[in-house]
Amino acid sequence: MAIAIEENVLHVTRPNDTKENRALHGLTRTLIHNMVVGVTEGYKKELDVNGVGYRVAKEGNKLVMNLGFSHQVIMEEVPGITIEVPGPNKIIINGCDKQQVGQFAAEVREKRPPEPYKGKGIKYTDEVIRRKAGKTGAKK
Incomplete structure (x- = not known):
C-alpha cells in the first residue's frame, strides 16, 4: 500500500486491483483511522x-x-x-x-x-x- 499526505489528508492507494490488495487496502485505511481517532478522542x-x-x-x-x-x-x-x-x-x-x-x-x-x-x-x-x-x- 502506498500512503501519502496531501494537504493534511492521508491517502491510501493500492498498487493493483487483486483481491489481496483490495483487502489490505481497506485494512490499512481502517488501522490508520483507528490510530487517528485513538490519539484525538481515545x-x-x-x-x-x-x-x-x-x-x-x-x-x-x-x-x-x-x-x-x-x-x-x-x-x-x-x-x-x-x-x-x-x-x-x-x-x-x-x-x-x-x-x-x-x-x-x-x-x-x-x-x-x-x-x-x-x-x-x-x-x-x-x-x-x-x-x-x-x-x-x-x-x-
Missing part, C-alpha cells in the same frame, strides 16, 4: 459488575475484584491503559489503542462472565444477557 469500554457481594475497587495501579471466589482477583494495569472505578459495580477502561482496550476489557470480563439464569457476572454496559428460565418442580 477509546473507552464500560463494564458492569452484577451479583450479591460482587464489587470492584482500584488500589494504586491494580484492579481488585471480589467476584464470589474464595480469593480476590487482582489485575495489573497495562501500560497505555487507564482504569477508572467510579463505583463499586462499574469499571471504565480508557486508552488510545482500540485493540488493547478491547483485549483488556475482554480479559476482565473473562474472570466472571455473565450467566443466563440470574445475570450475575461482569458484562459490557451495552451488552444484553439472554435470560433462561430455571428448573421447574417435578411434574406428575
Whole structure:
C-alpha cells in the first residue's frame, strides 16, 4: 500500500486491483483511522459488575475484584491503559489503542462472565444477557 499526505489528508492507494490488495487496502485505511481517532478522542469500554457481594475497587495501579471466589482477583494495569472505578459495580477502561482496550476489557470480563439464569457476572454496559428460565418442580 502506498500512503501519502496531501494537504493534511492521508491517502491510501493500492498498487493493483487483486483481491489481496483490495483487502489490505481497506485494512490499512481502517488501522490508520483507528490510530487517528485513538490519539484525538481515545477509546473507552464500560463494564458492569452484577451479583450479591460482587464489587470492584482500584488500589494504586491494580484492579481488585471480589467476584464470589474464595480469593480476590487482582489485575495489573497495562501500560497505555487507564482504569477508572467510579463505583463499586462499574469499571471504565480508557486508552488510545482500540485493540488493547478491547483485549483488556475482554480479559476482565473473562474472570466472571455473565450467566443466563440470574445475570450475575461482569458484562459490557451495552451488552444484553439472554435470560433462561430455571428448573421447574417435578411434574406428575
